[in-house]
Amino acid sequence: MASLLSGATKTAHSLATSLLSAAEVKVGSTLPVKVPVKEEAADKTFTFEGIKGKNVFVGVPGAFTGTCSQQVPEYIKAYEKFKEKGVDNIYVVMVNDVFVAKAWKEQLGADSPVHFIADDQGAFTGALGMLFDASGFLGAPRSKRYVLVTEGDTVDYVTVEPEPGQITTTRAEKVLPWV
Template sequence: MASTLASATSAAHKTIVSLLSASQVTVGMTIQDVTDASIRSSNISTSVTIKETAPDQTFTLEGISGKNIIVGVPGAFTGTCNAHVPGYIQAYDKFKAKGVKDVYVVAVNDVFVMQAWKDHLASSGTPVRFIADDTGSFIGSMGLLFDPSEKLGGPRAKRFVIVAEGTQITHLAIEPDPTKVTVTAADKILPLL
């Protein structure tokens, strides 16, 4: 029974990743276009929502304004992510000086885990926003999920960075190997602004 359930879960994860990641976001697209297309293709009648401070308080990035950075990571508290995100926390003022309104760190984790991770990485606080995409619907709508079930239990975000002017995607960096930080490091993104 347990092996049948494990096989069914594995198959479901692979199906979810393939359905949600059918079309990967590209430079020039808007966040609104991507999430709307995902909603239309899945016959969902609501917006793709994310959470920041509480499990019952959702919002979208569809109406963001100004220049923003969205940093996608596979999982809170994982070794590579613990090494990746502090670069954005430490360089926050440099990003602000380049006209960045907000820096968002998003992962397929629940809001409690994301808040605990934020507190762990920045015990004195940080204006970097830690966002929970607990269902993977936002990241999946952008085609940026992959399936590391054997290590992380289910579909997760690829390691990526999106630079957006309003909702228009002006730069996209995706790590070819999500266990490494090369093209998505804060010091690689800063010169692009």
């Protein structure tokens, strides 16, 4: 019975991931600005509706994971370089709850102006087409490792790591020339 339930759970995770994901975002796409996310509290959502200026969205598979905890500090350290190039905000987006997102920000740089965004249901990430089935490693669908550069709500640049456990094209130093 346990193996039957385990198999059904794996199938449900894979199905949920495919159902939640739209076609992968590309240059010229519009951000899913009406999809709610969280930053401050579990009962306080906001959307990116009306977003202005140049922004960088860094999608990561999971807070506190080794690779993500190597990647995100690069963006915190390079924040001023991004600002010099006209970036208004950097958003680190994860399919984690807001408590985890806040704790991770506290650990990595509590006073950093980088925003840690909790997409706890994966709806924003799914609307971008950036969900993948990470149930074997992280227990549930998670975000692909990606970076978007936007002007307002329009995507100007996209890079997605072919292997979510690696940081190559999504390194801060690799993205800076594209902003």
